[in-house]
Amino acid sequence: MDNQEAKQYFSIELLEWYRKQKRDLPWRRSRDPYHIWVSEVMLQQTRVETVKPYFERFVTLFPTVEALAEAPEDVVLKAWEGLGYYSRARNLQAAAREVAEKYGGKVPDSKEQFSSLKGVGPYTAGAVMSIAFNQREPAVDGNVMRVLSRYFCIEEDVAKGGTRALMERLQYELIPDGEASDFNQAIMELGALVCTPKSPHCLVCPVMAKCAGRLEGKEEALPIKTKAKPPRPEYRACALVVSGDGRRVLLRRRPAQGLLAGMWELPHVEFAAAGWSPAMPDAAVGDALAGWLAGELSGSRVAVAPAGPAGEAEHTFSHIHWNLRLHRLAIAPDDAALPDGYRWVDRDGMALHPLPNVFVRLLRAEGFIDDARAGA
Structure with missing residues (x-):
């Protein structure tokens, strides 16, 4: 033929x-x-x-x-x-x-x-x-x-x-x-x-x-494709901050350009960028994360204190693999003005804020997003 x-x-x-x-x-x-x-x-x-x-x-x-x-x-x-x-x-x-x-x-x-x-x-x-x-x-x-x-x-x-x-x-x-x-x-x-x-x-x-x-017996071997590089691992500490009345959670908006541009998320920081080691024990991560968030909110005159670890999560992008260590933090007072890019959001407000899937999962686990609102 x-x-x-x-x-x-x-x-x-x-x-x-x-x-x-x-x-x-x-x-x-x-x-x-x-x-x-x-x-x-x-x-x-x-x-x-x-x-x-x-x-x-x-x-x-x-x-x-x-x-x-x-x-x-x-x-x-x-x-x-x-x-x-x-x-x-x-x-x-x-x-x-x-x-x-x-x-x-x-x-x-x-x-x-x-x-x-x-x-x-x-x-x-x-x-x-x-x-x-x-x-x-x-x-x-x-x-x-x-x-x-x-x-x-x-x-x-x-x-x-x-x-x-x-x-x-x-x-x-x-x-x-x-x-x-x-x-x-x-x-x-x-x-x-x-x-x-x-x-x-x-x-x-x-x-x-x-x-x-x-x-020719090659159906399993074809197509031939060079393997892509595996995604780069990144270790991040993530803050779960709930208001005193338990009704609101603190979100941060990502920059207008770059990965997940313009979306909302739980505040988090990369270990390497902060000069921390992923080998740090939970207590040390909580203290360091509280200090970092206090710096982020420095103009708000609030006190930030660690309140214990809240679990871990992972998420893979095409080129990066996030390893998140979630920690609860407490802010006092929780009615102070927040800097641009930060916002308290209640359960109803979550429907108006686009969130990456990893944070949808975390917030759903905490009861701030119900199953119907969590997407497919």
Whole structure:
């Protein structure tokens, strides 16, 4: 079988399988390019089952480009709370504002115009142009690279830009005329459901008979990808400060730029930045943390005292792994004016403050966030 025959077989069999087996996903019920765009941004580095309730809630809150463009950022981040990678939400809103201003709220059907928007990369542009507008554009994500690597037995490192370019050319050649929307969704679907990263379900694969990787016994070894560096460990001391009446907790807002920009959190400090050692006993950490927070609140004329350890937590970002040691601190008086960026927040107020997931978990454990408000 020559390469052209293999390509034709793949496209025909894949489309036939997809039209029989495709999942009923909320974004597939809409032809609105904005809704498809939102779903593609949410699905980056996030599982489909996780995204479904977020997508439905998000497009209910912000049903149009204009609604998203006009919403306060805190409201958008709160709707995104728990999905992680919050720069996606900020970039999506910034791009929505561009669409509202430049294109009258209509998502442009020009790849060049759409690609110029904030946060829109080659994959998102290809996915929206093909799925929403049925344009013959490749949309290469991890699922697509895995399927193509195995089917064509491509033994190039998929982490390299040259291999991605090869995959884009190959996917473009595979798309049948007038079938870009279904085909690109079909190949993603195959990677998600059948041609999975581990233990692929070859026996139910619609293109199994002609899969070069399987025929050579390499389906488990492909795709070839250089391992990313493990996330850097960071050790942090985190303050849980509850008001005297037990109704409010002290939160701090993160800087407008950088990791988790603009979100709210429990005050915390990195051990290394403070000159502390992670080997310090709990009592010493509590004393040091109280001193650090007193410095943070120095203009408030409050006394800060340790009140005992409250547990530990971990959270992994793409490049950093946080190890948090949580300590209770007491502030007196608790009605003094706070410096910019600090705020007392009660249980009802938590619904208005976007929080990273690690702090949602900690505050839920303390009873300041209930299960219904904690996100998916």
